[in-house]
Amino acid sequence: MEQKQATTLLAIAVFLLATIAFIQPADPNTLQPQIDQWTAHPMYISPYAGSATPIGYTPDQIRKAYNLPTSGGEGTTIAIIDAYDTPNILSYFNTFSAQYNLPDNSTGNFLVHKMAQNMNTDSNWAMETCLDVEWAHAIAPNATILLVEATAPSSTALLAAIDYATSQPGVVAVSMSWGGPEFSGEISYFNYERHFDKPGIAFFASSGDDGSYVNWPAVSPNVVSVGGTTLTLNSDGTVISETAWRNSSGGFSSYFATPSFQTNFGLTYPGRAVPDVSYDGNASTGVAVYNGLWWQVGGTSAGAPQWAAIHALGLSATNDNLYARAKSAYASYFRDIINGSNYVYSASPSYDLVTGLGSPLTTNFGTYITLSPTAQQEIVNNTDLTGSVFVQTGDSLNVTGNGFDPGVGTATLFWDDLNVTTTEIDDNGSFSANVTVPQTNTGPHTLSINDGSSDFCVNLTRVPSTANNYTSGWQTSDFTIALTPDSAVNETFYRINGGNTQNVTADGQPLITVEGANNTLEYWSTWNTSSSATIELPHVILSEIKLDKTPPTGTISTDPTTATADITLTLFATDTVSGVAQMRFSNDNASWSDWETYATSKSWTLQGGDGVKTVYVQYSDNAGLDSTPYSCMVTLQTPQPMPTPQSTVAPTATPTVAPTTEPSATVEPSPTPAIPELSLLAVLVLMALSGLLSVVVFRRRK
Incomplete structure (x- = not known):
């Protein structure tokens, strides 16, 4: 219960x-409600x-x-x-x-x-x-x-x-x-x-x-x-x-x-x-x-x-x-x-x-923009971003807008009073545009968007840009990268290959000394804003800085002797930094062939007659460094032509012709060898030998 x-x-x-x-209220038609009872x-x-x-x-x-x-x-x-x-x-x-x-x-x-x-x-x-x-x-x-x-x-x-x-x-x-x-x-x-x-x-x-x-x-x-x-x-x-x-x-x-x-x-x-x-x-x-x-x-x-x-x-x-x-x-x-x-x-x-x-489904129901990559959050009208959004000359900003007037059709974007771009507004009141920060003074600036019916403005800060004179590609000796701000900064700092932090005033400009294809330089400056607060400006990282101070090394070889002027060369070269790129050849270390892509073998023709020959090769790497010439020796010994021997006269045999149903081929007589001329002494000797032979034969017959 x-x-x-x-x-x-x-x-x-x-x-x-x-x-x-x-x-x-007791009387809802009175001018003053009985709010004393409300709770x-x-x-x-x-x-x-x-x-x-x-x-x-x-x-x-x-x-x-x-x-x-x-x-x-x-x-x-x-x-x-x-x-x-x-x-x-x-x-x-x-x-x-x-x-x-x-x-x-x-x-x-x-x-x-x-x-x-x-x-x-x-x-x-x-x-x-x-x-x-x-x-x-x-x-x-x-x-x-x-x-x-x-x-x-x-x-x-x-x-x-x-x-x-x-x-x-x-x-x-x-x-x-x-x-x-x-x-x-x-x-x-x-x-x-x-x-x-x-x-x-x-x-x-x-x-x-x-x-x-x-x-x-x-x-x-x-x-x-x-x-x-x-x-x-x-x-x-x-x-x-x-x-x-x-x-x-x-x-x-x-x-x-x-x-x-x-x-x-x-x-x-x-x-x-x-x-x-x-x-x-x-x-x-x-x-x-x-x-x-x-x-x-x-x-x-x-x-x-x-x-x-x-x-x-x-x-x-x-x-x-x-x-x-x-x-x-x-x-x-x-x-x-x-x-x-x-x-x-x-x-x-x-x-x-x-x-x-x-x-x-959101927190923003008004006109707003986003700026990337510097400030990806939604930004409403008349927002002061001078203390948080810092851009530099040449930066590309992607500006997206929402809630703008779709009936106008276009939005015009201004950097202060400079018209930087015009873009279309879609039927939902949205747009997307890219703005390149112009060359202007450092300090606060206004980015504004006009859709024909209203102005949308945000304030941001243009900070100094620090330029560098680095040119990409292989360098072949220690080199300096000069860092130069476009306006006054407190100091410029840098790190090479992730090492200790240095500054330009105390340590000089960055000097690249390490061989390799992946050197890095990270640098940044500090600067006083309009409110006198010191901020660290965006870091810049240069990567794949290339330095090769060592030319390639290699060898060349072939068979020690050859009977023909056309030979095959065996080649080997190495370069651990930039890599071997090309090679060229010479028979006299003076006149060279054109550079060609490196390979491990090469067909080559020797010049001149028989004798000991020297063939030269030179290698070049991707940084443009050339090796010292390497050489090998080969003996060229071409075969000499032999004299043609004379044929001995032999009795001509009567050919036996086999029966055949086919007509006999005409047999050409063999040419009679020419009788060589004999000296008088040779004739007398032959006559004496002939007489002696006759006596011997005669006696045997008797």
């Missing part, structure tokens, strides 16, 4: 918390609230879901407007920051201003304050959070707190997670609208958690109205789905006319439509909030401070920009919520009266 009663009490508590924030609180608190450990989505998950950075907001202040005092808010802020690795208050990034010294407390407003402060900090960790505590939830007190916040330096966004139903006097500029009409400051308000009502101040055209979604995530923050939250308030105003930013987008409602955008709001997919214990919190109250933080990151989440970007490139800026409904309206493609344009 007790458990049933406890369950019933919890249900009643949840119901009361779900309806307490937006209480309708803002996260509308749905998870049944798992009150844990000793964190529950609900973490900053990392939300950032991943909405494509938000992990840091940013430097130099900006987000004002949080809530009622009553939250005494322990500083402690809660630091506990939340420590849990999620965010900067704590030791950096002075959280300020609290009480609109009166002695103020009441309220647990509902305390939870709202914790939600607003902690999650504005989670989304823009480097921004300053200014909490202004109004003395009461009345129109007078809350608007006074707004006026204080907007008077403080650095405030760029105001978050208001409170409101109530419309009233006729809301359109009064003097009484109400002037408080939201502050140049350079964007206002964000929760659209409400009652499903279909239109609430003030979210309905003001000077305020970005934030609706709610049901955001379902994986543990790593990747999105499973995002649908319209049933309690997200929306509709169109009974008093404000449709503003131009909505008519230009194409909306045709009879009055100002809300919400403008949306954000995770369902308590069942709520975020972690620390208020002495950990709670899982939802409601459109969660969206207003986080959209204010998004504006601090990109300085561009104004209604004019939001609708213009949605018109030009919807999917680049918003997740279009097309499923789900509140009590009256349904989500649909493009704008709808439950989730507006949808949830964010």
Whole structure:
């Protein structure tokens, strides 16, 4: 029984918390609403609230879901407007920051201003304050959070707190997670609208958690109205789905006319439509909030401070920009919520009266550029980059622009007053152009883009350039590379081959002495900026510096003797630095053949007659160094022609002709050898021998 009663009490508590924030005035037609009864609180608190450990989505998950950075907001202040005092808010802020690795208050990034010294407390407003402060900090960790505590939830007190916040330096966004139903006097500029009409400051308000009502101040055209979604995530923050939250308030105003930013987008409602955008709001997919214990919190109250933080990151989440970007490139800026409904309206493609344009996918909804390679982050108009972006004469900058007027067609880029290029703007308002930094004085300069309807300007600094006289290619002796700045610098430093740092004044200009093809020289200068701060200018690295001081070496050989003047030479050469490139030959070490590509063999013709010959070769490397001549000796001994011998006369034999069926060939008689002439003595000797032979023959016959 007790458990049933406890369950019933919890249900009643949840119901009361779900309806307490937006209480309708007794007479909605009066000029002055009964804002004394207004209160803002996260509308749905998870049944798992009150844990000793964190529950609900973490900053990392939300950032991943909405494509938000992990840091940013430097130099900006987000004002949080809530009622009553939250005494322990500083402690809660630091506990939340420590849990999620965010900067704590030791950096002075959280300020609290009480609109009166002695103020009441309220647990509902305390939870709202914790939600607003902690999650504005989670989304823009480097921004300053200014909490202004109004003395009461009345129109007078809350608007006074707004006026204080907007008077403080650095405030760029105001978050208001409170409101109530419309009233006729809301359109009064003097009484109400002037408080939201502050140049350079964007206002964000929760659209409400009652499903279909239109609430003030979210309905003001000077305020970005934030609706709610049901955001379902994986543990790593990747999105499973995002649908319209049933309690997200929306509709169109009974008093404000449709503003131009909505008519230009194409909306045709009879009055100002809300919400403008949306954000995770369902308590069942709520975020972690620390208020002495950990709670899982939802409601459109969660969206207003986080959209204010998004504006601090990109300085561009104004209604004019939001609708213009949605018109030009919807999917680049918003997740279009097309499923789900509140009590009256349904989500649909493009704008709808439950989730507006949808949830964010970027932090920059305005006109912005990127500069690469020097500053690749998104840069908004009138940004001073003189202390962070340094360029040199001749640098090529790629400039990309987004959010420019697509109706004009072209954008003209200027360096100060010099027209440097003109480029086309596409139908989405984007362009890309390359700009070469001209020869100008060192110091601050302005890069501006004119699209015909507006000028976009950023300031950057042209720093000195240090020139060098290095010429690429092989060098054959130690050489100096002279470094010369184009204007005064403090000093120029350098390192050769990653060695010790030297400076030109003390050590002289860089001297390259090491043989090789991969010497490096890194050099840079230091210079005083216009603010007298000394900066280190961009480093320049010269690589593949080539030095070869040693000519190639080699050999030549061939067979020691040859019977012909055409020979084959065997060759070998080496050069360990630049490599052997060519060779040439000579028979006398005076007249040389043309240079030809190095090879290990060569056909060559000796000159002159027989005898000992010398052949010379000379090698050349890729650096142009020639070797000393190398030679080899070869003996040329060509064979001498032999005399033709005379034939001896032999008796002519009678040829025997074999029978044949073919006609006999005519046999040519052999020529009779000529009888050589004999001397008288030879004749007498032959006669004597002939007589002796006759006697011998005669005697034998007898």
